[in-house]
Amino acid sequence: MxxxxxxxxxxxxxxxxxxxxxxxxxxxxxxxxxxxxxxxxxxxxxxxxxxxxxxxxxxxxxxxxxxxxxxxxxxxxxxxxxxxxxxxxxxxxxxxxxxxxxxxxxxxxxxxxxxxxxxxxxxxxxxxxxxxxxxxxxxxxxxxxxxxxxxxxxxxxxxxxxxxxxxxxxxxxxxxxxxxxxxxxxxxxxxxxxxxxxxxxxxxxxxxxxxxxxxxxxxxxxxxxxxxxxxxxxxxxxxxxxxxxxxxxxxxxxxxxxxxxxxxxxxxxxxxxxxxxxxxxxxxxxxxxxxxxxxxxxxxxxxxxxxxxxxxxxxxxxxxxxxxxxxxxxxxxxxxxxxxxxxxxxxxxxxxxxxxxxxxxxxxxxxxxxxxxxxxxxxxxxxxxxxxxxxxxxxxxxxxxxxxxxxGLLVGENRHHEYDRARATLIMSRYALDELAELEGHGLIESGVAARLRRHYESQTSKAEAQARELVSNVDLSAQTAEALERLIAAERVGLRAAQHAELLDDVTAEALSVELAKRLALLDERPGGTEAELAEILGQALGPDSERAKPVE
The missing domain is CATH 1.20.1530.20 (Na+/H+ antiporter like fold)
Structure with a gap:
């Protein structure tokens, strides 16, 4: 009913x-x-x-x-x-x-x-x-x-x-x-x-x-x-x-x-x-x-x-x-x-x-x-x-x-979709290879089957890498660099805390370094979602005066 x-x-x-x-x-x-x-x-x-x-x-x-x-x-x-x-x-x-x-x-x-x-x-x-x-x-x-x-x-x-x-x-x-x-x-x-x-x-x-x-x-x-x-x-x-x-x-x-x-x-x-x-x-x-x-x-x-x-x-x-x-x-x-x-x-x-x-x-x-x-x-x-x-x-x-x-906050409007697809395929293949290694290590699949699947994913990885290299010259990598730099600065902060715990530096020096890292993170957060030149300028400041300015890979 x-x-x-x-x-x-x-x-x-x-x-x-x-x-x-x-x-x-x-x-x-x-x-x-x-x-x-x-x-x-x-x-x-x-x-x-x-x-x-x-x-x-x-x-x-x-x-x-x-x-x-x-x-x-x-x-x-x-x-x-x-x-x-x-x-x-x-x-x-x-x-x-x-x-x-x-x-x-x-x-x-x-x-x-x-x-x-x-x-x-x-x-x-x-x-x-x-x-x-x-x-x-x-x-x-x-x-x-x-x-x-x-x-x-x-x-x-x-x-x-x-x-x-x-x-x-x-x-x-x-x-x-x-x-x-x-x-x-x-x-x-x-x-x-x-x-x-x-x-x-x-x-x-x-x-x-x-x-x-x-x-x-x-x-x-x-x-x-x-x-x-x-x-x-x-x-x-x-x-x-x-x-x-x-x-x-x-x-x-x-x-x-x-x-x-x-x-x-x-x-x-x-x-x-x-x-x-x-x-x-x-x-x-x-x-x-x-x-x-x-x-x-x-x-x-x-x-x-x-x-x-x-x-x-x-x-x-x-x-x-x-x-x-x-x-x-x-x-x-x-x-x-x-x-x-x-x-x-x-x-x-x-x-x-x-x-x-x-x-x-x-x-x-x-x-x-x-x-x-x-x-x-x-x-x-x-x-x-x-x-x-x-x-x-x-x-x-x-x-x-x-x-x-x-x-200027729509950072996704200027994405290069073919390059993004190649990168995603590369990441997916590497995750699959990691899972395959775990399956083989636990004895859940035979070595012959694992070898066949590994060849397939390694081939897919190689093709994706080649396609990404071919397309990268047309892609603005400043946003990618900025995202990676955020994670690297976070790693630097972990290293700074480790140095403090090991008493390798005094509190004044540690505070100065912490403020410097905070300023670099703030610069990255202020980056506009606009042109490559604007992003490169800010990345150059965030990386410091002695570093090479962010620019596209040629």
């Missing part, structure tokens, strides 16, 4: 597939195309989708863990740790400060002016708390498509992973303080400061510890088996189990899932998974994230009510401007300070991307929907939040590519 919900799922999957095909064909942002498709479905008023809604249980318990785990699993932990200071400042103080500024701007822009009736500090703080988290899924997809500096991509992604959990904690605190549906069994506190600090530490720190512990247990467990089906199943258990266990213990399920994914991807997959298993796990989570994204953005489109949004248009525009101004205030003030405190400051042009790329998304919509229906300002807040999310997706999402192009 076919049930109503099964038909709904099939319809949404079919729409997602067709939208994906159309977006790929016409090179449109996939997530924005899904929102438009959801709006169109709402106008068509299909009976089968009439009772479909974006609710907390659907997003938080089914869709969100898949998105969080998939993104966290692919995080480069070395780069994440290197940029943790910047990510932390954006995801924790950034959420708190931007949320506070947003509340102030809204109170005076909507409440004290009388533009929105009965809009006081309570409504302003509730609005600011649900819109505190960024959800730049559309921007990250665009980053992958067009090509931006890897560090910029990592910072935007890392911030979005962490600030979801921070925003949920802030929302719990605000709703509990005002007695409008406190979560996690909390009661109205006697001391606001003590309660806020305790809740923040318990939910945030507890979620992180649970995620790291479960990710570590997963890593140990995967070393005991070598079956891609079992290990893929274990990753699903880890993703959803870490979320549910943390929530059951009144901690942040979001942060728990994120850190479980980071540990599983950066450590567990490396020490406990074969190449074939890791490919299977990556394919599974890529599909799961595609389905989750498709459902979320289709449901966002279905939830948007154009008529209601038009009626509140002026207030929505003011609220949208307030959120952007609040984020801009913090980013432009805090990022230069972070640069002084870290060894790798961000280029000035990246601040514009961090401000404009801070889109709001589905988490904000779901959090506002969790307010009880008896709350008198619920309808007004729902309209405001949905409107700001819609404006954010379309205005910021559609204008991001021109902004990146104007700032």
């Amino acid at each position: 076919i049930h109503h919900v099964e038909v709904q799922v099939l319809v949404l999957l079919l729409v997602a597939a067709f939208v994906g095909m159309g977006a790929r064909r016409f090179r449109l942002p996939y997530t924005l195309a899904l929102v438009v498709a959801g709006l169109a479905l709402g106008f068509l008023d299909l009976g089968v989708l009439s009772d479909v809604e974006l609710n907390a249980d659907l997003l938080l318990l089914l869709l969100l863990p898949a998105l969080l785990f998939e993104a966290a699993f692919h995080i480069d932990f070395t780069e994440f740790r290197r940029n943790l200071g910047t990510i932390f400042m954006l995801a924790v103080p950034g959420v708190l400060v931007a949320g506070g500024v947003t509340a102030v701007l809204l109170y005076f822009g909507l409440g004290s002016t009388g533009l929105v009736a009965d809009f006081g500090w309570r409504e302003a703080l509730l609005f600011a708390s649900v819109l505190a988290a960024t959800d730049p899924v559309s921007v990250l997809a665009l980053f992958r498509q067009l090509g931006v500096p890897k560090r910029l991509y990592l910072i935007v992604e890392g911030e979005s992973l962490l600030n979801d959990g921070v925003a949920v904690v802030v929302f719990v605190i605000v709703t509990t303080v005002y007695g409008v549906g406190g979560a996690h069994g909390a009661e109205t506190p006697d001391s606001l400061t003590a309660y806020s600090l305790q809740t923040f530490l318990r939910m945030g720190g507890g979620g992180i510890l649970i995620g790291v512990a479960l990710g570590g247990a997963f890593s140990v467990l995967t070393r005991q088996v070598d079956d891609h089906l079992i290990e893929t199943t274990l990753t699903a258990v880890l993703a959803y189990g870490s979320f549910l266990i943390a929530e059951q213990l009144h901690c942040s399920g979001v942060l728990s899932t994120v850190f479980a994914g980071i540990v599983a991807g950066s450590y567990g997959a490396r020490v406990g998974m074969s190449h074939s298993t890791r490919n299977a796990v990556v394919d599974f989570w890529e599909f799961a994230a595609f389905i989750a994204n498709s459902f979320i953005f289709l449901l966002v489109g279905l939830e948007l009510e154009p008529v209601e949004l038009l009626h509140g248009g002026v207030a929505i525009v003011i609220a949208f401007i307030a959120t952007v101004l609040a984020r801009g205030t913090y980013v432009y003030a805090a990022i230069p300070l972070v640069g002084r405190l870290t060894t790798t400051p961000l280029p000035a042009s990246w601040r514009h991307v961090l401000v404009w790329g801070g889109l709001r998304g589905s988490l904000s919509m779901v959090l506002i929907l969790t307010l009880p229906t008896s709350f008198p300002g619920r309808g007004m807040l729902v309209t405001l939040v949905f409107g700001v999310v819609g404006l954010s997706l379309f205005v910021q999402g559609l204008s991001m590519a021109p902004l990146l192009r104007k700032l």
